[in-house]
Amino acid sequence: MMTYSIETNVNGRPRAAEVTARDTLLDVLRDHWDVFEVKNGCEQGDCGVCTVILSGKAVNACLTLAVQANGKDVVTAKGIGSPKEPHLLQTKFVEHGAIQCGFCTPGMLTSAKVLLDQNPKANRQEIREAIAGNLCRCTGYKKIVDAIEAAAAKPES
Amino acid sequence: MIAKRADTESVKAEYRVIGKPLPRHDAWGKVYGETKYSNDYKLPNMLYGKVLRSRYAAARLLSIDTRDAEKLPGVVSVMTAKDVQNNETVTRFGQTHAVGGFEGLYRVLADKKIRFKGEAVALVAAERRDIAEKAIDLIKVEYEPLEGVFDPVAAMQPGAYQVGEDKSNVICSYKVRKGNIEEGFAHADVIVENTYRVPMVDHAYLEPESGMAWLDDDGVITIRAATQVIEHFRGVADVLGLPHNKVRVIAPMVGGGFGGKEDITVETYLALLVWKTGRPVSLTYTREESIIAHGKRHPYIMRYKTGATKDGKLVAMEAELISDAGGYVYLSPWVLLYSTVQATGPYDIAHVRVDTHTVLTNNTFCSANRGFGGPQPCFAYESQLDELAKQLNLSPLEIRKRNYLHTGDAMATGRVLEHRVETEQTAEKVLEALGPPSKPKSPPEKIGRGVASSMTSYGRMMFLHDTSRSFVSLDLDGSVTVRCGVQDIGGGQASSLAQIAAEILGVPLSDVNVYIGDSALTPLAGTTTATRQLYMSGNATLKAARVVRDNLLKKAAEILNTSPENLDLKDREIFIQNHRKDTLGLKKTDPECNVNYGGTRKAVVAVETCVDDDSDRVVALEDVVKACAAEGMPLFNVAQFNAPTRELIDFKTGQGKVFADFTFGTQAIEVSVDEETGKVTVLKIVSCYDVGQAINPLSAEGQLEGGALYGLGYGMMENVIMEKGITLSPTLAEYLIPTAVDAPDVETIMIESGGGVGPFGAKGIGEPSCVPTAPALANAVSDALGVRIYELPITPEKILKALGKI
8 A cells, every 4th residue: 555754743743654545643643653642532523532733723633634744733732731831721621620531631622722822812602612523521511611711811801 | 600509608617628629639640641541552562453243233143254354464363252152141240249130141242143233243353453444344244134123112012023032022120019009190180191202322421432451471361441340350251261360450541431331341352352362452442333332321211190189299100111221131120220219209209100111122232321210210200290380380399399208208119218308409599590580582582491300329229239448558758548449430539539538647639649440459449330439439448548547546646645536637747636726718728729710619728737836746647657667557458338238129019228328409491492493592500419518529510510411412412313223323423412512501509418328428429410401401491382392302303393383
């Protein structure tokens, strides 16, 4: 089978792989590069747990072909912040109890990060719309929306 | 919406860690993407497993030819039923202890009749995932399609197609008899009778069934799987004909359970492939496999007839429940027993007759799902209450208040409710919180409000003689280790144990480390099911921590020249009581609680220590630990908590005690319904439960919020659509669960009566929180439109049909 060489930058680290035309970014992240914080929930773009930031946009890694990521930056939950430098979103998710099983959390965080990068003062409705593609079965979403709202800049009164 | 806690404006003074809204200890790993779930590891030389599933729902399996698959390069093993030593066995549902009662037939790989579409037929292990997938396509299976039966009522009829090899499709039936039903209806001024239907639904956890396994150095098959029950190691060992101690199951953090990971999923398949190949194997279901081939919540058909006097007193309730178990037995008899016991709800009714049946069909099998037989009858009895209220011109609250069971009352099964029953208070609080009704925005929009109450058991059935064990120890620096074989499915099962140990041993939560979910290395704690872990393992951990505390206080009393009863333990110090000053509710906040909750809640637990010289009255925990260690005093304890037990109920009358306790709660919903389109919008939803004692209010609120949305999905959209055994909704694009834009902000109210049988008086809330939502929604829609929907989910189509518009 014909393969293609791809190079990307995952959370600031250069990565390369030989992929087939049908391999998805999710396959390559998990199978080739052991980037396990990107979860696999459906492989059909329905659940959002594999959401990553691809050159500034939130995408489902399972619907992105690996070759489409060639030459681009990929950011995952680990790239948003770390124990040494937590991102405000991560701190607010913990403080607000926005995490139960945690399986949707990496995808929620990447969607939320892109939202706040593009719309720093997002309101609750905008937050809900931004994470509408990220399913969560545990929390009822309220605490997730609370956490993102708390991380957003306050609207001018 | 502001989350409110009733009864406790300020945090209770007597607890230091319990009752505080602390960030969970497992939350940080999850936000940093560091938590490793079942499928987040690779081992050298690892193979990928794949399951071949039946194309037919009802068929005879004639032959399987695996030769082409075996020849494919990269295929290491292909297994069928003939390779399974004990292929036909029974599930014992993760028992720590052998008991009678029900056992469900469990077949590892199909070898006779195919009983549902998606049943496992063969297993493949290959060097790569894509090779395993290709190999599955190369296995030739010859089937003789059979007629099958897909409706439980048809399956009950004499002469019906037999799903299995037995003489009847009826797995079991139960009865409850109280009073004289004819006499009851004779006293009724008003009688309502209707048939209610609820659909098959999926758990839809975000993490599909998944695991990996390997043969360890010591020859033990070690399985790391997403499971609610590590004690399936016994069932796996039985299938392979191995001693139980040769199979080990480890449960990492689980990406959602909701009952769907209570039955065995990938574990046996992994063990078989590892045993055959000697190599590590990984196996994860696709989403489609998860939906078509693993247990669902049972669809029910429920005929209810209820009579009341003109002043609104219920006098008779007659119910017949038929549950569709699908192709295999699994937990159906138990789910049905829960439904039977809870069939008349939280109401006091003089004359009751309940008949229930669970029936095999060729649909996907059904088993445990959050609420375990509770949500189905709740939809029916709470609809009936509103139908009666309407005829009697009483408010929904009023008819309920006239009939709620109270502490000391007997249920229809004769069981006296000896613990706290606060249903009435929960109903008053939700309606108060709902506030004044919203105004409709435009002419086709109608506003309606609905309320529903439920009582739901927590803890397993008493005849199971349930137990849990937990180990608590102190290290030389005063840090604490808890080892307890709980499975953490996201509800904070591990973190709550850490809070209990921290409370008793007087250390901050950050000083406690918890090891969970390993059948070889953590004391067995039983299943994370039946809303039992806080109750059972919380009590076991409390018991173990108290023994360690007693030892510490004994040694500290010697050091401080006093008696242990004069001592207290807090902030890593042991001190003579009344010596330290607690400045509750004052200025300084505990660093662990110093969290901004958007101004909605202040957890003020300030602690200040007296500044005078106190060396003769205070000793550091670490020094006491070292003194104990020097003398060989044990600084650990492993405790077992035994739930109270009863023998089986009388199956002729249903009389007896099945559960240790119940959780009572009410939910209220306000909807707007568009009469032109049938679209329902939930404007407000309030959920109030007596939680006994919230160990961590942040986690408890999370359960109430998530439970209400789980229930709302059941009410509004969820439906595994099956046609002649074929699932028409096998993806999350067709099987719809609520998204963030569908979800209203759930307002939660917690009553802390302290009246539960869990640690510190806690009750269980994981399952109870989802039970009354769908009937509250149905009642709200009926209030808005004046017509009732008798079948879930309440879709726009059903509304327009009920309105006679289509």
